[in-house]
Amino acid sequence: MKKVILAAILLAAIIGFAGCGNNDDDVTPHANIDGGDTATQGNEGGSDAAAVTLHAFNWGWFHDPAIEQIFYEETGIRVLFEFYPTNQEMYNRIVMQGAEFDILFPSDYMIERLILENRLAPINWDNVPNRAHLHHYFDHLDFDPQGRYAAPYKWGLFGILYNRTMVSDMQESWNMLFHEDYAAPHAGNIYMYASARDSLGSALRWLGYSHNTTDLRELHAARDLLIHQGPWVRAYLGDEIRDSMIAGGAAMAQIFSGCAFFAMSENADLNFVVPREGTQLFIDAMVIPATTRHQAEAEMFINFMLRPDIALMNAEWVMYSTTNATALEMLPQEWRDMQVFWPTGENYERGYSFRDLGAFRNEFYTAYNLVLMMVGG
Amino acid sequence: MIKRAFAYPYIIWMVIFIVVPLILVGYYAITVTDFYGYTTFSMANFRRFFTEQVMGNRVFVSVATRSLRLALQSTLLCFAIGYPVAYIMTRKEYSEKSVLIFLLLAPMWMNFLVRTYAWLTILERNGLINNVLMRLMNRDTPVIDILYTDAAVLLGMVYNFLPFMILPIYTSLKKMDPRLIEAAQDLGAGGFNTFLRVVFPLSIPGVVSGITMVFMPGAATFVISNLLGGRQFFLLGNVVESSFIQQGDWHFGSAVAVLMMLMMVASMVVLSFFDKGENQGRSAMI
Numbered sequence: 314m315k316k317v318i319l320a321a322i323l324l325a326a327i328i329g330f331a332g333c334g335n336n337d338d339d340v341t342p343h344a345n346i347d348g349g350d351t352a353t354q355g356n357e358g359g360s361d362a363a364a365v366t367l368h369a370f371n372w373g374w375f376h377d378p379a380i381e382q383i384f385y386e387e388t389g390i391r392v393l394f395e396f397y398p399t400n401q402e403m404y405n406r407i408v409m410q411g412a413e414f415d416i417l418f419p420s421d422y423m424i425e426r427l428i429l430e431n432r433l434a435p436i437n438w439d440n441v442p443n444r445a446h447l448h449h450y451f452d453h454l455d456f457d458p459q460g461r462y463a464a465p466y467k468w469g470l471f472g473i474l475y476n477r478t479m480v481s482d483m484q485e486s487w488n489m490l491f492h493e494d495y496a497a498p499h500a501g502n503i504y505m506y507a508s509a510r511d512s513l514g515s516a517l518r519w520l521g522y523s524h525n526t527t528d529l530r531e532l533h534a535a536r537d538l539l540i541h542q543g544p545w546v547r548a549y550l551g552d553e554i555r556d557s558m559i560a561g562g563a564a565m566a567q568i569f570s571g572c573a574f575f576a577m578s579e580n581a582d583l584n585f586v587v588p589r590e591g592t593q594l595f596i597d598a599m600v601i602p603a604t605t606r607h608q609a610e611a612e613m614f615i616n617f618m619l620r621p622d623i624a625l626m627n628a629e630w631v632m633y634s635t636t637n638a639t640a641l642e643m644l645p646q647e648w649r650d651m652q653v654f655w656p657t658g659e660n661y662e663r664g665y666s667f668r669d670l671g672a673f674r675n676e677f678y679t680a681y682n683l684v685l686m687m688v689g690g
Numbered sequence: 691m692i693k694r695a696f697a698y699p700y701i702i703w704m705v706i707f708i709v710v711p712l713i714l715v716g717y718y719a720i721t722v723t724d725f726y727g728y729t730t731f732s733m734a735n736f737r738r739f740f741t742e743q744v745m746g747n748r749v750f751v752s753v754a755t756r757s758l759r760l761a762l763q764s765t766l767l768c769f770a771i772g773y774p775v776a777y778i779m780t781r782k783e784y785s786e787k788s789v790l791i792f793l794l795l796a797p798m799w800m801n802f803l804v805r806t807y808a809w810l811t812i813l814e815r816n817g818l819i820n821n822v823l824m825r826l827m828n829r830d831t832p833v834i835d836i837l838y839t840d841a842a843v844l845l846g847m848v849y850n851f852l853p854f855m856i857l858p859i860y861t862s863l864k865k866m867d868p869r870l871i872e873a874a875q876d877l878g879a880g881g882f883n884t885f886l887r888v889v890f891p892l893s894i895p896g897v898v899s900g901i902t903m904v905f906m907p908g909a910a911t912f913v914i915s916n917l918l919g920g921r922q923f924f925l926l927g928n929v930v931e932s933s934f935i936q937q938g939d940w941h942f943g944s945a946v947a948v949l950m951m952l953m954m955v956a957s958m959v960v961l962s963f964f965d966k967g968e969n970q971g972r973s974a975m976i
Binding site for chain 1: 745
């Protein structure tokens with residue numbers, strides 16, 4: 314009897330496992346080539362908004378927590394946030410592990426990929442009148458050329474944060490991190506950003522290549538450069554870079570402008586430069602996954618986030634550049650004058666966005682992991 | 691019959707959460723999925739682990755070597771620190787004993803991640819230790835600069851795994867019949883001889899389970915090496931983590947997990963041989 318029960322359980326489990334195997338096929342771009350638009354399936358509810366809870370998946374420290382309460386008081390809809398540290402981890406969580414969310418905040422190149430794979434629902438802009446407040450920088454988005462899926466939320470540049478008391482010969486160049494003459498004197502005092510596209514992208518830029526390269530030789534040159542640079546690097550860190558730089562933990566660090574701005578406001582010795590070889594300009598936007606069952610409520614939330622007073626709260630709390638032109642006008646003049654908050658002129662022109670690289674993207678992760686395996690010695 | 695029925699919940703639990711996942715991991719390890727989504731059986735994952743080279747180095751083999759070295763070092767340190775502690779604890783009065791055990795276990799009530807994170811503030815260049823030392827020694831540069839080195843990773847491992855070494859040794863020492871020690875002393879053995887020839891051999895089972903509970907977690911950790919090693923000390927655990935979480939390559943991650951399980955089984959076989967040998971010695975002795 315016992316054996317029969319066990320066999321039955323095992324069989325059931327294996328059948329379940331076969332089901333998983335089928336779902337896995339969706340991971341490849343080709344599997345749902347004729348999927349078409351999976352949009353607008355979530356509109357059937359609507360009437361019973363009070364019972365709805367939205368699940369949002371955001372970067373850490375990327376919205377003012379106080380807005381959750383305001384949204385709840387205005388609409389009766391609760392928003393539960395979960396957080397991710399990199400675009401890849403967000404992607405794997407929703408695709409490989411099948412987590413269901415109603416709103417995501419991915420970066421440009423990740424949105425491009427999600428659109429390509431039919432994983433997003435088009436936003437009904439009639440429900441998002443506050444879109445009109447967006448700055449003209451975001452009138453056309455390369456990653457969403459028809460403007461159907463993405464509501465830009467934050468933007469900024471990737472650059473170098475340095476401590477003036479430790480670095481006297483600062484240049485607006487990736488030389489500071491990769492050229493022996495400038496980086497070696499600061500050995501053990503350099504932080505690199507722990508993300509495949511960002512760390513390899515800056516190395517590619519310094520080598521004179523595009524950070525959207527799909528040439529394996531160029532990528533491997535960047536990889537070898539990072540391995541060569543390894544002895545000068547103190548650590549590969551994520552957002553911990555910000556706090557450690559405030560505490561004087563290193564002389565120079567790769568960082569995103571919003572985190573740099575926060576660090577500079579806490580420690581007056583810190584300053585931020587945008588390398589002249591070019592760097593990443595990112596736009597993080599709100600999108601709705603095609604799997605949502607609360608499309609209308611998600612659109613309400615996006616409209617709420619684009620409202621100038623809420624955008625202002627988020628800008629002041631997060632300190633990343635806002636996409637909201639009306640909120641920008643409401644910010645203090647000294648914020649608008651700071652290049653780290655609102656880059657203009659040549660600093661703005663040094664920014665190039667990342668593009669989705671198709672199947673080649675895995676080469677970046679492989680190269681990056683090899684760097685991490687080799688730099689520890 | 692009734693007794694057996696009580697075991698069903700656990701058997702069901704075991705099948706769902708141990709047997710089936712093991713089968714899944716094994717299946718993923720020996721298959722590959724190509725770009726078009728077709729899955730085929732292949733040993734390519736294992737081949738890649740043993741042969742992939744970058745700049746003349748076999749990267750995964752060197753990661754495995756580093757993992758085993760750090761795991762071995764942390765096991766030795768845990769043993770060197772943990773055995774005396776366990777031994778002293780058995781000698782204490784009952785009340786002192788419970789205080790010591792409490793002190794040992796209290797940190798484990800806190801989340802592992804939080805405990806490891808706390809070491810960042812302790813070890814930083816201007817962290818707790820350096821602040822105190824710099825003031826005492828009247829210096830303005832960090833005295834101990836080990837954060838983001840393999841020394842910090844090792845420290846994190848020893849700190850986190852030490853209780854798993856102490857407790858089994860303590861249990862086996864406590865179970866020991868004190869009359870055996872008295873008999874050894876009656877027969878003229880000094881303190882050192884008693885320890886070496888009676889107490890230590892009898893505590894071998896505890897030492898063996900301590901080693902099993904420290905060694906493999908050491909090789910498999912990825913949180914400690916990420917946080918305290920600045921991601922620069924990739925261990926086998928990091929390979930598995932990044933394959934699953936970052937690259938979404940479950941096949942390669944599973945293959946590495948299978949290799950780690952094989953290593954674990956191998957080390958347990960070796961250790962159980964030790965254990966048995968000592969048991970025979972003990973029965974002969976008694």
